[in-house]
Amino acid sequence: MTDLQATKRRHPAMIYVPAMLIALIGLADAVYLTVQHLTGKSVKCTVTNGCSAVLGSKYAMIAGIPTAAFGALAYFAAFSLATLAVFGYEQARTGLALLVVPMFLMTCWLFYLQAFVLHAFCEFCLLSAAMTTTLTALVIAAKFALPAPDTNNQS
Amino acid sequence: MKRNLPFIIIGVVFGLAIVAGYWMFSTSKPQTKTSMPTPQAETGGQAAKLVVLSEFGDYQCPPCGALHPELKKIKEKYGSQVRLDFYNFPLTRIHQHAMAASQAAMAAKQQGKFWEMHNLLYESQELWKDVSDMKPILKNFAQQLKLDVEQFERDFDSLQVKAAVASDVQRGEALGVTGTPTLFINGQLLDSETMTAEVLRTEIDKRLAGN
Numbered sequence: 494m495t496d497l498q499a500t501k502r503r504h505p506a507m508i509y510v511p512a513m514l515i516a517l518i519g520l521a522d523a524v525y526l527t528v529q530h531l532t533g534k535s536v537k538c539t540v541t542n543g544c545s546a547v548l549g550s551k552y553a554m555i556a557g558i559p560t561a562a563f564g565a566l567a568y569f570a571a572f573s574l575a576t577l578a579v580f581g582y583e584q585a586r587t588g589l590a591l592l593v594v595p596m597f598l599m600t601c602w603l604f605y606l607q608a609f610v611l612h613a614f615c616e617f618c619l620l621s622a623a624m625t626t627t628l629t630a631l632v633i634a635a636k637f638a639l640p641a642p643d644t645n646n647q648s
Numbered sequence: 649m650k651r652n653l654p655f656i657i658i659g660v661v662f663g664l665a666i667v668a669g670y671w672m673f674s675t676s677k678p679q680t681k682t683s684m685p686t687p688q689a690e691t692g693g694q695a696a697k698l699v700v701l702s703e704f705g706d707y708q709c710p711p712c713g714a715l716h717p718e719l720k721k722i723k724e725k726y727g728s729q730v731r732l733d734f735y736n737f738p739l740t741r742i743h744q745h746a747m748a749a750s751q752a753a754m755a756a757k758q759q760g761k762f763w764e765m766h767n768l769l770y771e772s773q774e775l776w777k778d779v780s781d782m783k784p785i786l787k788n789f790a791q792q793l794k795l796d797v798e799q800f801e802r803d804f805d806s807l808q809v810k811a812a813v814a815s816d817v818q819r820g821e822a823l824g825v826t827g828t829p830t831l832f833i834n835g836q837l838l839d840s841e842t843m844t845a846e847v848l849r850t851e852i853d854k855r856l857a858g859n
Contacts, residue, residue, distance in 0.1 A: 517661065520661070520665055521665075521668070524665055524668060524669045524672075525672065527669070528669050528672040528673050529672075531673065538814075543807070543810060543811075543814075544814065550740065550747070551740070551744065554741070565665070569661070569662065569665065572658070572661060573658045576654045576657050576658055577654050577658075579654070580650075580653065580654040582654070612805050612807075612810075613807065613810050
C-alpha cells in the first residue's frame with residue numbers, strides 16, 4: 494500500500510466517524526421530541542424558557558406529521574450514509590453531501606422562526622441546529638480534506 | 649463479515665431507535681407530584697370557609713366559553729367563599745388563537761387586569777375564534793380595558809409571559825390534564841363528563857358545609 498493509498502483510507506474515517514456520532518445525537522434528540530409530541534406532553538426546558546411556545550406552535554407539525562419526525566428520518570439517513578462512507582462506499586459521501594443541504598436549510602428556517610416569529614427558543618431544537626451545522630461543517634471539511642469520491646471504484 | 653458490517657451497524661441503530669422510541673412512548677405517563685391549591689394548604693393547615701375552584705382552560709375552546717358564565721354566576725353567588733383560579737391550557741394543535749389569547753391574558757395580568765381580559769376573551773370568543781389575524785383584536789381589547797397598549801404588546805411577546813403560560817401547561821400535564829375545561833375543586837379533579845352547573849354548586853355546598 495502506497496502512502497497515498499494509506500491517506501485515502503485513513504481520512505474518510507477521521508471525518509465520517511465524527512459525522513456518525515453527530516447524526517446519532519441528532520437522531521436521539523429528534524426521536525425524543527417526536528415521542529413527546531405524539532404523547533402530547535410538553536417538553537420541559539432547563540436552559541431556555543420557550544419549549545412549550547416552540548413545540549406547541551403551528552410550526553411543530555408539517556402536514557399533520559411532527560416536524561421532529563422528519564428530523565429523525567433525516568438524521569437516520571445521515572447516520573447510514575456516514576457509516577457507509579467510513580467503510581469506503583464513496584457514493585455515500587455524495588449522498589451525505591446532498592442530504593445535508595436541505596437539512597441545513599431547514600435548520601436555518603427553524604432558527605429564523607424561533608428568533609423572529611415565535612420569539613422563543615427551545616433547547617432541544619437548538620441542539621438539533623448545532624448538530625446539523627456541525628454535520629454540514631464536516632461534509633464541507635470532507636470536500637476539501639479528502640480526495641473527490643471515485644464513483645467507479647466502489648468497495 | 650466486513651462487507652456486511654456497515655449494514656449491521658445501521659440495522660442495530662435503527663432497531664435501537666425504534667426500541668428507545670417505544671420505551672419512551674410506553675413510559676410517558678403524567679407525573680403526579682404537582683398538586684392543586686387547597687384551602688388547608690393555603691391557610692397553613694387551618695380549616696377555612698373557602699372553596700378553591702381551579703380551571704385549566706383554553707380561551708378558544710367552546711365548552712370553556714360555555715362554562716365561563718356558570719363560573720361567573722358561582723363567583724357572584726358565593727363571593728369570598730369561593731376562589732376561582734385559572735390556568736392556561738391552550739390546545740394549540742386544534743385552536744390557532746389559543747396561545748395568543750393566553751398570552752394576552754397574562755400580558756394584561758402584568759397591568760393588574762387579568763380577570764378583565766379573561767372575561768373579555770371568553771365573552772367575545774365567537775367574534776375572534778375564526779379571524780385570520782388575532783393581534784388587532786387583542787390590541788382593541790387592551791384599549792377597551794384602558795391598558796398601556798405599548799406595554800401590553802411588549803409583555804405579550806415577552807419571555808416572562810410565554811414562560812408563565814408554559815408553566816401553567818406543564819402544571820396541567822403533570823396533573824394529567826388532557827383537555828379543557830378541566831376543573832379541580834379543592835385540589836380534587838371533577839369528572840368533566842358529569843359536570844354541570846348544578847353539580848358544581850352541590851359540590852361547593854358540600855365542601856362549605858364540611859368546613
